[in-house]
Amino acid sequence: MRQSIHALFTLTAIALWAAHALTPAWGGGISASEPRGNSPQQAADADTPPPSGRISAGVPPVEALEEVVVTASLKEVRSLDLPSSVTVLEAQTIRRSGAQHFEELVQLAPNLHWSGGSSRARYFQVRGIGERSQYEGAPNPSVGFLLDDIDFSAIGGVATRFDLDSVEILRGPQGTRYGANALAGLIYARSREPSREREAEAEISLGNDDMRAAGLALSGPLGPWAAGRFSAHQYRANGFRRNATLDRNDTNARDELSLRAKLNYQPSPELALRLALLHIDLGNGYDGWSIDNELTTWSDRPGRDSQTSTGASLRADYAFPGGHSLVSITGAANSDIEYSYDADWGEDGYWSQIADLEIRYDYTSRTLRERSGFSQELRLLSPEDGATGYVLGVWFLNLDEDNDRLDTGLYAEPGHAPDPSEDRFDSGYDAQSLALFGELSHAFADQWQVAAGLRYEQRDANYADSNGERFSPTDGMLGGHLSVSRPFGKDASVYARIARGYKAGGFNLGQGGQGLASGELVYEPEYLWNYEIGAKGLWLDGRLRGELAVFHSRRAEVQVETNVQVDPQDPNTFLFFTRNVGRGVNRGIELAMDYWLGEAWRMSAALGFLDTEITRNPGRPELEGREQPHAPGYGYALGALWRHPQGWFVAGELTGKDGFYFSNSHDRKSSAHTLLNLRAGRAWNGWEAFAWARNLLDEYYAVRGFFFANVPPDWPEQEFRQQGDPRHFGVTIRRIF
Numbered sequence: 001m002r003q004s005i006h007a008l009f010t011l012t013a014i015a016l017w018a019a020h021a022l023t024p025a026w027g028g029g030i031s032a033s034e035p036r037g038n039s040p041q042q043a044a045d046a047d048t049p050p051p052s053g054r055i056s057a058g059v060p061p062v063e064a065l066e067e068v069v070v071t072a073s074l075k076e077v078r079s080l081d082l083p084s085s086v087t088v089l090e091a092q093t094i095r096r097s098g099a100q101h102f103e104e105l106v107q108l109a110p111n112l113h114w115s116g117g118s119s120r121a122r123y124f125q126v127r128g129i130g131e132r133s134q135y136e137g138a139p140n141p142s143v144g145f146l147l148d149d150i151d152f153s154a155i156g157g158v159a160t161r162f163d164l165d166s167v168e169i170l171r172g173p174q175g176t177r178y179g180a181n182a183l184a185g186l187i188y189a190r191s192r193e194p195s196r197e198r199e200a201e202a203e204i205s206l207g208n209d210d211m212r213a214a215g216l217a218l219s220g221p222l223g224p225w226a227a228g229r230f231s232a233h234q235y236r237a238n239g240f241r242r243n244a245t246l247d248r249n250d251t252n253a254r255d256e257l258s259l260r261a262k263l264n265y266q267p268s269p270e271l272a273l274r275l276a277l278l279h280i281d282l283g284n285g286y287d288g289w290s291i292d293n294e295l296t297t298w299s300d301r302p303g304r305d306s307q308t309s310t311g312a313s314l315r316a317d318y319a320f321p322g323g324h325s326l327v328s329i330t331g332a333a334n335s336d337i338e339y340s341y342d343a344d345w346g347e348d349g350y351w352s353q354i355a356d357l358e359i360r361y362d363y364t365s366r367t368l369r370e371r372s373g374f375s376q377e378l379r380l381l382s383p384e385d386g387a388t389g390y391v392l393g394v395w396f397l398n399l400d401e402d403n404d405r406l407d408t409g410l411y412a413e414p415g416h417a418p419d420p421s422e423d424r425f426d427s428g429y430d431a432q433s434l435a436l437f438g439e440l441s442h443a444f445a446d447q448w449q450v451a452a453g454l455r456y457e458q459r460d461a462n463y464a465d466s467n468g469e470r471f472s473p474t475d476g477m478l479g480g481h482l483s484v485s486r487p488f489g490k491d492a493s494v495y496a497r498i499a500r501g502y503k504a505g506g507f508n509l510g511q512g513g514q515g516l517a518s519g520e521l522v523y524e525p526e527y528l529w530n531y532e533i534g535a536k537g538l539w540l541d542g543r544l545r546g547e548l549a550v551f552h553s554r555r556a557e558v559q560v561e562t563n564v565q566v567d568p569q570d571p572n573t574f575l576f577f578t579r580n581v582g583r584g585v586n587r588g589i590e591l592a593m594d595y596w597l598g599e600a601w602r603m604s605a606a607l608g609f610l611d612t613e614i615t616r617n618p619g620r621p622e623l624e625g626r627e628q629p630h631a632p633g634y635g636y637a638l639g640a641l642w643r644h645p646q647g648w649f650v651a652g653e654l655t656g657k658d659g660f661y662f663s664n665s666h667d668r669k670s671s672a673h674t675l676l677n678l679r680a681g682r683a684w685n686g687w688e689a690f691a692w693a694r695n696l697l698d699e700y701y702a703v704r705g706f707f708f709a710n711v712p713p714d715w716p717e718q719e720f721r722q723q724g725d726p727r728h729f730g731v732t733i734r735r736i737f
Helices: 002-017 019-026 040-047 091-095 348-355
Strands: 086-090 112-115 123-126 143-147 164-171 185-191 199-207 211-221 226-237 254-268 271-286 303-319 325-342 360-381 388-412 421-443 449-465 474-487 492-503 526-539 544-556 559-565 574-580 583-597 601-616 634-643 648-657 673-684 687-694 702-709 717-723 728-736
Touching (some): 091 164, 123 143, 271 325, 348 360
Parallel strands (some): 143 185
Antiparallel strands (some): 086 164, 112 123, 164 185, 199 211, 199 728, 211 226, 226 254, 271 303, 303 325, 360 388, 492 526, 544 583, 559 574, 601 634, 702 717
């Protein structure tokens, strides 16, 4: 992997050195009719003068905010016309962030959060609802995650930043759009589309934590009817941990390779084909926990949190005579994942010093997971020029997963012989989901528009494991939405929406014989009713864009993740399982604004307020009335950009999050925290260079927390936290030609 890093750095350096000579051959970028976000030059100029990229001695004109289009819905629609709460992180925002991964962009969207416990964020929470750990049951996540129309729900670590064009976050149940995998919302990420003219982009970044990254993207025509794009990016950093036992600073390292390719082919005016290919290799270490909750670790056998995913999608759009159109979306992916760790977080000498007696204490856990999935969706769309529109569709998903887990352990006090243990466990399951869905909309003469959607989904699963457990649950689920909206002028509207979402039932992997009753191994579907009103618009000649949503959600048959430690002297018996308990309420407000203030300043704000409650929990009545876990009461992102006519710019965000409960199993909470990100530099004649800093104030903050026994010889229950990344700074140089 180090050889690939050095090769990519060399290739990128050559591309940067040769940029001026190659510029005439590659042309001057895409045509003016190219869709927004396809040109790296347009994105680079977001922090500098007007979209033409020219440097003028005068003052740049006041700009209008560009139109934002949502592609994750059943039909492409302007964000201002979508009767639902949505945030679109555009290419400009993603590029200028200085981020490497989507987890670093999450706080720019109201009421969107993620949980740690891994090297990269895999699990997301929308409005306080979402999974927090891979230890839970069958993969039926509350928040769907699609990358280039490939389903990576619950394994969202593939969301590396380089060459992403947009990330769309649809909040609230997407029962009509994506069914059982979108009870709380849907995250839809897209890489850049091929351009109709030749272009290239090279990028190098260096920073503290021994961080280095390099990327290269090439795009252009492939004949009269096709265009292609290819990008490669390698990222390497030590992971902000020092292992005192091994005297190393790379046991938590991040080693991430992203390869993407796209081909757009339009052989006729009626048919358009879009092929996307990706290969993401996250060869990351995992050494993120310590007994004292600091960034110095003591493990003698640190683990890995690696994921290698290869996927492809093919979208075909065919226009029939008369205005009807057919959309076919096919997606497939295979992922190999290793999740391993030192379960005791120490070594014998460290534990002997802590316990003040000679002891042997050594536990490890390793899970190898292989997941493959295939999906097919067909949509029939009505003509766009009528007062009444509709979408009819069918969707199929097949998912197969095998898990092989090996837990080893040894504990002995003076006078007792070591008693080593080894526990092997294998499991496998497959699930097939079939859904029929439709949406009908009608615009009345006075501009009121009503839309209604319905989706019926059946999920059949089969599960077997080495403990002899066998399950074949079947769930039939119904969801949908009803919305009323009214535009005011061209660029403003108000709406009201009622939606019912659902989440399939499942089974607790490998928990038979571990303290769970037989009736608790399988759990039932969860349902959610969401009531929402909102307003959105574009004002002041297009210089001010704002969106406001107020929502109230009621959850029934809530699937709650709970944990228990069976043996205090064995950290590998810290079990996670899911069960249906009672009811819950989630309500809140979401506000987003973007404003060109004067001629050089751009301001933005994203605010989310959340009030959650466990209203009924017969199994643990003491939790009734308490907030739900990983549901902070507020989150915000305040951004500012200043740019000079000569290309100089300064930009930054101040983001914050309220404290939140870590789990349903205890009452430990995180602390509220505030993060400051800054960057400053210049863009000129296709070049861009800037310095950046993330978490400039070096804030200590938790991204995951547990409460259990892990310290011999008395084994008291304690709170343990995984800390977020400390101050991270560096420089980035780009060349677009």
